[in-house]
Amino acid sequence: MRSLGIELLTVSALPPVEFVNLAADVGCRYISTGLTAAPYNPPGYPSFSLRDDAALRNQMISAMDDRGVSISLGEGCLVRAGADVRDLATDLDRFAELGVPRINTVSLDPDLGRSLDQFGALVELAAARGMETTVEAVPGLAVGDLDTALAALDHVGRPDFRLLIDTMHLVRSGSDAEDIAALDPDRFGYVQLSDAPLRPRFDSYMEESMYERMVPGDGELPLRDVLAALPDDLVISLEVPQRSLAEAGVGPEERVRRCVDAARALLAEIG
Numbered sequence: 138m139r140s141l142g143i144e145l146l147t148v149s150a151l152p153p154v155e156f157v158n159l160a161a162d163v164g165c166r167y168i169s170t171g172l173t174a175a176p177y178n179p180p181g182y183p184s185f186s187l188r189d190d191a192a193l194r195n196q197m198i199s200a201m202d203d204r205g206v207s208i209s210l211g212e213g214c215l216v217r218a219g220a221d222v223r224d225l226a227t228d229l230d231r232f233a234e235l236g237v238p239r240i241n242t243v244s245l246d247p248d249l250g251r252s253l254d255q256f257g258a259l260v261e262l263a264a265a266r267g268m269e270t271t272v273e274a275v276p277g278l279a280v281g282d283l284d285t286a287l288a289a290l291d292h293v294g295r296p297d298f299r300l301l302i303d304t305m306h307l308v309r310s311g312s313d314a315e316d317i318a319a320l321d322p323d324r325f326g327y328v329q330l331s332d333a334p335l336r337p338r339f340d341s342y343m344e345e346s347m348y349e350r351m352v353p354g355d356g357e358l359p360l361r362d363v364l365a366a367l368p369d370d371l372v373i374s375l376e377v378p379q380r381s382l383a384e385a386g387v388g389p390e391e392r393v394r395r396c397v398d399a400a401r402a403l404l405a406e407i408g
Contacts (some may be wrong), residue, residue: 139404141397142209142374144329146347149378150182152173153197159390163397167372169210169241172231178349179383188231198235209372210301210327211237211268213220214259216244216252216279222259233266236272239326241271241301244279252279253292260298271301274310277342282310290324299326302367303376304358305333305350309342312315313364323366329376330364330400332356348380353399363406375400376402 143160145168151159153170156382160168172188187194203206211232212223232240241262244252247323260270274286286300302317302325317325335357353360353375364373375396382392 139369140167140170140372141400142372143174144210144326144374145171145219145379145394147396148178149380149383150177150178150184151389152182152185152386153187153193154170154200155369157206159393160206162390163394164208165397167209168206169212169236169374171211171213172185172207172228172238173193173213175378177380177383178378179376180389186244187235188228192232194231201236208232208237209239209374210236210271211235211240214240214242214263215268216246216255218246218248220249222231222255222345223262225259227337229266230269232327233268236267239263239269239271241273241327242271243275247279249279249285253289256289256298257293257295260293260295269299269326270296271299273303273329275303275306275346276310283307283312283316287320287324299378300324301327301329302363303329303331304360304363305331305346306340307363308335309333309337314359314366317363317366318325325368328333328364328367328371328373330360331372331375331377332358332360335372341360345363345367348378350377350379352377352396353403355399360403361407364404373400373404380383394396 170227246252263270272289274280332353377396
């Protein structure tokens, strides 16, 4: 069975130690994390900062050691217009302290050329701390599809800069399993798994992407074909934010366990 993880967006703003324990309770070995909470918090969890709170970092490390959970991805390393990724050096130090093996990036800067150069600088910073970097194609952003993400990899030209495949973004941007199968397996670094209808449910793509995705198997994405085309040694992490359920009082364990059970069934079918 492939390694399953749980992404930060899936658990809303659940504090880090509770997140570690939840992952262990549902039988997952991996979680992703940012240095602060996810951007929505219907249950009203207390705020936290792994950036500023050394005691919390130590508590999270102890919890991961005790429960057999580790961080598979560090989030929040964004390219922004008017900012320099070199200013993220301290954040990368915090991720390294937490044992993060890779960080993910997207660009919010519409200038593609500058974005590509910033990716290169970020990859170097991460590599100096023993981490690789993935880039995620998000429709509507500067790197919005698979071809542009591949161009970013070619521009940077380093083996520790790889693709993050988000199943919703991949299909909604016009790519499919055949496009994945045609690529060198070494180009892939990570998978974020969710489901969705083929046609948008919201006027805003980002609203749907950030807050309301579907449990694997409940939508229309060709998940079996996409997962079968990807290398089988990648972490497959569930990114299924469901703000409406959280607002209705459905707890994180119930939401996550349904996603995990569905993903395991899907992967068992693929074999």
